[in-house]
Amino acid sequence: MKIDRVLANNPGPYTGPGTNTWVVDDGSGAVGIIDPGPVETKHVNAIMDVVGKRKVDAVLVTHTHIDHAPLANPMARDLGVPAVGYAPGPHFQPDIRLLDGASFDVGTLRLEVVHTPGHADDHLCFRAGNALFTGDHIMGGSSVMVEKMGPYLKSLERLRGRGLERLHPGHGEEMDSPDNVIDWYLEHRRQRHEEIYRAISAGNDRVSDVVEVVYADVDRSLHPLAATSVEAHVTLLKDEGRIALEGDRLIALPAPHEEAPSDI
Numbered sequence: 155m156k157i158d159r160v161l162a163n164n165p166g167p168y169t170g171p172g173t174n175t176w177v178v179d180d181g182s183g184a185v186g187i188i189d190p191g192p193v194e195t196k197h198v199n200a201i202m203d204v205v206g207k208r209k210v211d212a213v214l215v216t217h218t219h220i221d222h223a224p225l226a227n228p229m230a231r232d233l234g235v236p237a238v239g240y241a242p243g244p245h246f247q248p249d250i251r252l253l254d255g256a257s258f259d260v261g262t263l264r265l266e267v268v269h270t271p272g273h274a275d276d277h278l279c280f281r282a283g284n285a286l287f288t289g290d291h292i293m294g295g296s297s298v299m300v301e302k303m304g305p306y307l308k309s310l311e312r313l314r315g316r317g318l319e320r321l322h323p324g325h326g327e328e329m330d331s332p333d334n335v336i337d338w339y340l341e342h343r344r345q346r347h348e349e350i351y352r353a354i355s356a357g358n359d360r361v362s363d364v365v366e367v368v369y370a371d372v373d374r375s376l377h378p379l380a381a382t383s384v385e386a387h388v389t390l391l392k393d394e395g396r397i398a399l400e401g402d403r404l405i406a407l408p409a410p411h412e413e414a415p416s417d418i
């Protein structure tokens with residue numbers, strides 16, 4: 155197996171240095187292109203320069219967000235190969251759908267499919283040997299925006315202790331020691347979860363107020379992203395019975411041990 159990265163020219167607060175497009179080779183010249191990224195001529199040329207004379211088998215997407223998927227269909231069409239992903243989305247129409255536990259062969263290389271909802275419902279990770287292409291489930295150098303916290307945490311836990319040795323993320327640098335990275339992600343979310351509960355307990359009863367308090371040290375350009383993650387924590391706190399919603403007001407409920415003792 156040989157893995158090359160092509161960085162798209164779309165840096166920004168939501169994309170870090172830009173989208174990583176991964177070109178994965180089975181070792182004998184059959185390649186898959188993972189997350190081709192935005193429709194941009196220079197990026198297409200950069201990908202095809204890296205591919206060179208090798209044979210492309212498929213264009214795959216980890217999820218259908220605008221920084222990952224829009225080039226997949228046009229590129230697959232031009233190459234005469236299938237576009238592959240979990241489900242149709244606003245920027246993507248799969249020719250082949252892959253569900254959890256499926257596999258997809260690029261030449262002699264088997265990509266195992268792990269459905270990892272959380273950042274997005276339609277998110278997949280692709281495992282090749284001990285390497286994992288993580289899309290936006292895990293990024294290099296930062297935490298990620300989470301749409302659904304319960305599924306996200308489960309999706310992280312599912313990847314622990316599976317013998318992974320290297321992560322190839324949708325943004326940022328490649329990472330070794332995947333279990334340590336996953337532990338950091340889980341701990342970071344656990345801390346945020348408690349910070350958010352404490353902010354609500356202190357009387358911050360709107361998501362926007364909670365963002366101001368909990369993300370005070372984070373650049374304001376990222377606050378809209380943070381709000382999405384706070385909403386996801388709020389839903390989980392509600393499911394856990396730790397807060398209630400009155401309209402869009404957030405009300406902290408006392409922890410069971412704080413309840414007044416009964417008089418028996």
Ligand SMILES: [Zn+2]
Pocket residue numbers: 168169173219221222290324325
């Ligand atoms: Zn992304």
